[in-house]
Amino acid sequence: MPDLEVIIGGRPFQVACQPGEEHFLRAAAGMLDAEAQPIVAQLGRLPESKMLLMAGLMLADKTAAIEDELRSLRARVAELEARPVATRDVAVVPKQVSDTLAEIAARAEAMAARIEEQVRA
Secondary structure, three states, rough: OOOEEEEEEEEEEEEEEOOOOOOHHHHHHHHHHHHHHHHHHOOOOOOOOHHHHHHHHHHHHHHHHHHHHHHHHHHHHHHHHHHOOOOOOOOOOOOHHHEEEEEHHHHHHHHHHHHHHHHHH
């Protein structure tokens, strides 16, 4: 089990973790240190337990805010997914228009055939 030294609020701590989890431990310690640094800068030297408690509470507050936002976003996504899918209105072409277009196409093909015959002759 790896032992790591992490610095939180300017103080070193020895922490053990599972093999392969070193990166996650360092990232978590970095987050805690980022909260502890301003506390130490404002209040000066204070007991280790108080510094860690205050930094942990600040992180918990940020986490709670993010969880609230996530819950709100998930509700919005569910609302959007529940909306009926808009369908496009497809115009129905009247039969007489289709028949007229078919007749025009037939005439055009007949004219093309006559022109080809004249060109060959």
